[in-house]
Amino acid sequence: MxxxxxxxxxxxxxxxxxxxxxxxxxxxxxxxxxxxxxxxxxxxxxxxxxxxxxxxxxxxxxxxxxxxxxxxxxxxxxxxxxxxxxxxxxxxxxxxxxxxxxxxxxxxxxxxGVGVYPSTVQLMKDLRKQGYRVGVASSSKNCEAVLNAAGLMHLVETRVDGVVSVEMGLKGKPEADIFTTAADNLRCRYDRCVVVEDAVSGVQAGRNGNFGLVLGIAREDNYEELYAGGADIVVEDIESFGIEEMNQWFIHGLERDLWSISYNDYKPEKERSREALLTVGNGYFGTRGAMEEVDANTINYPGTYLAGLYNRLITKVADRIVENEDFVNIPNWLPISFRIDKGAWINMNEIKILSIRRVINFKNGLLERRLIVEDKFGQQTEIKSERFASMENMMLAALKYSLKPLNYSGRIEIKSGINSSVINAGVERYKTLNSTHLNILNEGFENDKLFVLVETTQSKHQVAVAAIFNVEINNVIESVNFEKIQSPGYVSALFGFDLQKDQRLCIEKIVSICSDKEDFVEDTLTSALNALRNAERFNTMLDKSTLQWDQLWNKMDIQIGGDRMAQKLLRLHLYHLLVSVSPFNEQLDASITARGLHGEAYRGHIFWDELFILPFFDIHFPEIAKSMLMYRYRRLAGAKTYALEHGFQGAMFPWQSGSDGREETQVLHLNPLTGEWGDDHSSLQCHVSLAIAYNIWDYFWITDDQDFMKRFGLEMFFEICRFWASKAKLNTQTERYEIEGVMGPDEFHEHAPDSLKGGLRDNSYTNLMVAWMFDKASQILKQFGLSLAIKNGFSQKETDFWSKIASNLHLVINEDGIFAQYDGYFGLKELDWNYYREKYGNIYRMDRILKAEGKSPDEYKVAKQADTLMTFYNLNKEEVDGLLDKLGYKLPEDYLQRNLEYYLARTSHGSTLSRVVHARLAALVNDHQLSWDLYRDALGSDYIDIQGGTTGEGIHAGVMAGTILIALNTFAGINYRNTLLHLDPFLPKKWKQISFKLRFKNTEYRFEIGHQKCRILADKLSSIVLQGNTLTLKANEWKDIECVKKSVN
The missing domain is CATH 1.10.150 (DNA polymerase; domain 1)
Structure with missing residues (x-):
């Protein structure tokens, strides 16, 4: 059976x-x-x-x-x-x-009377006979009468219809309520249920309910609409998709589906966000998932970005000179277009698209597309394309493009080339700024190759892009003969073929991308051309790249049982992190940007987002984590200069870092709602240095990389300590040290309401993390000895002074145990949140709304994201308790819950990181439903583009990494902040199991965690603490343990 x-x-x-x-x-x-x-x-x-x-x-x-x-x-x-x-x-x-x-x-x-579909009735009978459960979910209030009239009520075990919906207060389609209620009534997990629907709103409901199979019935010849709505499979009649086919879907089809996201329609308003999520890349470069036939326009935006490639331009805006360093959009290697019988070249935004499907495969980084288009003469053409960035050779990418005439024969011309006339135009609010970053040095052909060589206008880095072609018709190799076409900024090859109806023409385009920014590149153009001389065919390259992806997935994959969408989105996030930074980064002088290699938002700069990202790499790819820390170390001298320029000692790292480590943050900011310039004090977010110190410690603690600490880590950590010690000033009246002129993570508050001077005093997050950092400095000094500190220019007197500050920092805490976000916060006005929600709907950016009304967010208790509460995201509560005890502050036992409730009610979630932090904290205070709700929103934030268009400017790498870590640290219960690895699972109710690997202190662990049982495997003899009990693990032997059952709703 x-x-x-x-x-x-x-x-x-x-x-x-x-x-x-x-x-x-x-x-x-x-x-x-x-x-x-x-x-x-x-x-x-x-x-x-x-x-x-x-x-x-x-x-x-x-x-x-x-x-x-x-x-x-x-x-x-x-x-x-x-x-x-x-x-x-x-x-x-x-x-x-x-x-x-x-x-x-x-x-x-x-x-x-009522007519029935015999095939459906027969399936219902077969299902009941074979022991499957059967339910009906309908919006109709006539459902019961219709089933009775058809004589089918005996086959139905549960009926959730319009009448039941009213009684239970269920939402109608496309919400999933009626289907989830039916599944609940049948006591069946959603991921093991099939939903059968013929309406678009119905398949949308099935998708929204996270069901294991959504089967569309195209009675209205509406195949494409049902696919676009979320159907997994669409058939004309259920006769062609019975029990056996359903079973095979759950065994094989569903597993394949869990490794991809797909789009089955073309919606111009969503295209840029989809392009970001369909990006292919390998850590060295990333190419957005724009269609090959389009150039940049108001709908589409092809863009390719090299890790660490920046250029600086000056723009006169009104009466101001503005300087910006941008993440350079390099020549576009994608262009391919075609025309029929000397007609117009295809325009994807004008031609009729009959069907379209685009899929990004996380497992091997392959972007696939299939569409059928029809021109104004009724000629239909099937187009297929595949592309990937090689994870085997960082310089290589490959594209396969095929055409098949479906209802005509004719002369097909294909034009494919490289566009070097690109500019940076991917972010609307930057469009008033100068955006031409490239000068063309050379372009043309070398035998069967075409190439361009460009140079950035200010940073003077060369980039070469070259391409070579292979051609097949009906899988038979053709000679590569093309007409060479060259115009300023565009070099292309023109192919012409006479095709018969149903003949398939396939062109492979193998591409090399190279920059002299890398030390291993001597001559840029020569290196790019040489890479092509050794390049293999598309399929061979894909196989080799897939092997490298297999190795990466073997280390980082997280398997979720029971929650189809969570599984897909976690893999989406894992994939894009490795697109953004990979093992290739060990050879590069680059770190991960806040928006990946996926777009131009934040100008590709490096922020404190590393704090959310680096721990993922610490436990999966420590060599990548180290490369990111080395990016910071190579800019340590610049951070020391930056501190001196502002009257401080030590290392003050910039809020925004780019090519050389100088501060890239603007001092003026244009409010898009008012069109007015205002002071921008963002550079006062000195807590970025605390994030770097935190990452140094975390990396060392998890990897035990003592060589790194001796050669690089201690020096960098202590220079950051020196900076904060020079910034802390003793208040002789209170005998406590105060830190002023800073901003916390909440960017809505830049200065006190009654002050024109930027910065705040005694931000609680900053002061607590400074105390933590000084405490860790003492541990580092104890482990590595004073001699190493002295060798790096630090004295015992200086480190003793740090300890003194750590025990005497000033915090403002009220009688209820609430930390003031900063000194003066409790004097701010409360905001009428209901009023603003009703008036504006989307209030994520309350700062811009208030400024447009002539008000200032500095006057109100309104936060963009977690600020004070970030402390508890970074540290165990026991660590924070210890810091408070050393500082001499006594708080109520439930102070964390009080602070969470207080600040969550005053947070607009203007940053995608906000929900990640609050999801973690909600779990810490045992509000697991709130934790799950916040996590679910964070998990889908880029996929659904929760902020209304920002994903199109680049992914949010911090939230992607953060959701992965919440799955591991909060739900799986992994805690690596102790000497031994601790495990205390609290799985979401719908998660049947979570499985994953990680490395801790040079031991690789594998976990399979369910609601009642855990299985653990270690590759070395080791110990682990499970729910308070210390267990010994023998090397390479699975250990099965009973767990205390806990789960989130």
Whole structure:
């Protein structure tokens, strides 16, 4: 007997089981046409009939009755009172019209009875016979009557319909409530259930419910719409996808799906965000997932970025001179286009797209695309493309592009080249600034290769991009003959072929990308051309790159059982972290940017986001973590100069770091809502130096890399300590040290309301982390000895002074145990949050909203993200308790919960990092539902582009790493801040299991953690603390342990 891989099937009613969809459509049409005729006559406008395709399917089909009425009317610009479900059919309210339609439906039902789809009924019988559960979920309030009339009620174990929805207060499609309720009634996990739907809103509900299979039934020839809505499989009739096919999906298809994200439609308004998430890269370069046929325009933005490649430009804006260092968009290697019989070159934003599917495969970094387009002459062409950045050779990328005429024969010309006339235009708010960063030094052809050589205008780094081609027709290799076309900024090859209907033409484009920024590159163009001489064919290159990806995934993969979407998104985040920084970075002078190699936001600079990112690499790829720390070490001299320029000692690292480590932060900021310039005090976020110290300690603690600490880490850590010691000033009245002129992580507060001077005094996060840092300095000194400190220029007197400061720093704490975000915070005004939510909806950027109203966020208790609470994200609460005890502060036992409630209520989540931090803290105070809700939002923040377009400017690397670490540190319960690894799982309820690997103190551990049992494997004899009990692990022997069952809702 074959494996039973799923448990239940939940069917929609209309159009899936019964043929009532057409009755519904006819009833809707009669009701709406009657209404519209009267409405048009009354308003003196032309009557436009209600149609099945343009009105019923997009606005009504599958939705609760009154919701369908409301949505359709709004599509016509008509707004009626909602009314009440008891409204008479004569009333012109939403409910009245809905009831009018229902009367028409019932009249037809009584007269004609109910037709059924025999294949669906047979499947229901087979499912019940073989022990599978069967449910029906429908928006219809007539569901029970229809099932009874069809004689099918005996096959249905649970019915969740319009009547039940009203009784239980369930939301209608596309929300998943009716399907999840049906699955709950059947006591089946969502990931082991099938949802069968024929409406777009229905497949959207199935997707939103995170079901294991969403099966679309295309009764209306609406295959593409159902795929775009979220269906996994679409068939014309369920006869072609029965129990065996469902089982195979759960065994094989679902596993493949968990390694990818896909898009099955083309929505211009979402294209830039999708391009970011479809990026291919290898840590050396990243190329956005723009389509090959497009240049940069208002919809599409192809961009390729090299790690660490910056250029500085000056712009005159109004009466001001502004200098910016930008992350350079290098020549575009993607361009390929085609035309038929000397017609127009294809334009993806003008041609008719009949179908489209794009998939990024996390497992091997392959971006695949298949689409069918139709030109104005009705000629249909199938286009397939694949591309990847090699993880085997950092300089190489490959693209395979194929065409097949579907209903014609003709002359096909393909033009493919390299565009070096690119500028930086990926961020709307930067468009007033100069953006031409490249000068063209050379471009042309060398035998069968084409190339460009450019140089950045200020930093004077050369970049070469070269390409070579292979051609096949119907898998037969053709000679590579092309016409060479060259124009300023664009070099391309023109191929021409006479193709018959259904012949497939395939062109491979192998590309090399090289910069003289790297020490191992002697001659840029020669290196790029030489890389192509040794390049292999597309498939061979892909195989070799895949082997490297396999090794990376073997170290970092996290496997989630029971939560399909969480699994996909965690792998999405893992993939993009390795696109942004990889083992190649050991050879580069670069760190991870806040927005990856995926776009130009924040100008590709390095921020404190490393604090959220580095721990992931510490426990999976310590060599990458070290390379990121070495980026900072190579800029230590610049940090010391920066401190001296501001009157301090030691190392003050810049808030924004780029090519050489100078401060890249602007001192003026343009408010896009007011168009006015204002002072920008962001550079006062000196806590970035604390983040670097934290990362040095974390890396050392986890890896035990003593050589790094002796040669680099101690010096850098102690220079940061020296800076903060010089910044701390003794208040002789209180005998405590104060630190002023800083900003915390909350960027909404730059200065005291009554002060024009930037900066705040005694930011709690800063002072606590300074105390922590000085405490760790004592531990480092004890471990490595005074002689090493003296060798690096530090004395016993100086380190003793640090310890004195650590025990006497000033904090402002009120009688309720609430930390003041900074001295003076409690005197700020409260914000009317309900008022602003109702007025603006999206209030993430409350700072800009307040400034547009002539107010200042500095006057209010409003935070962009966690500030004081960040301390508890970085450190165990026991560590914070110890710091407070040393400082002589006594707080209530529940002070963490009080502070979380206080500050969470005053936070707008203007940073994607905000939810990550608060999810961690909510778990620490045992509010696990809140923790899960915040985590779920953070996990999907880039995928759904929660901030309304920012993902299109580049991913948020910090939140991606943060969600991975929450899965490990909070839900799996890993704690590596003690001498032994600690484990205390608290899994989300829907997570059946989590499995992963990590390295701690030179031991590799494997974990398989469920709700009641854990399995642990270590490659060396070691000990681990599980829920307070110390366990000994023998080398390479699995240990099975019972756990105390705990789970998040």
């Amino acid at each position: 074959q494996e039973k891989a799923f448990d239940a099937v939940i069917f929609d009613l209309d159009g899936v089981i019964t043929k009532t969809a057409l009755i519904h459509s006819a009833a809707w049409k009669k009701m709406f046409d009657d209404f519209l005729k009267n409405y048009s006559k009354h308003k003196g406008i032309a009557f436009a009939e209600f149609t099945h395709k343009d009105d019923y399917l997009p606005y009504v089909d599958g939705k609760p009755r009154y919701k369908g009425v409301e949505d359709f009317l709004l599509s016509r610009g008509i707004k009626l009172p909602i009314g009440d479900p008891s409204d008479d059919t004569s009333k012109e309210t939403v409910c009245g019209l809905g009831n009018r339609k229902n009367d028409a439906f019932n009249e037809v039902l009584r007269r004609d």
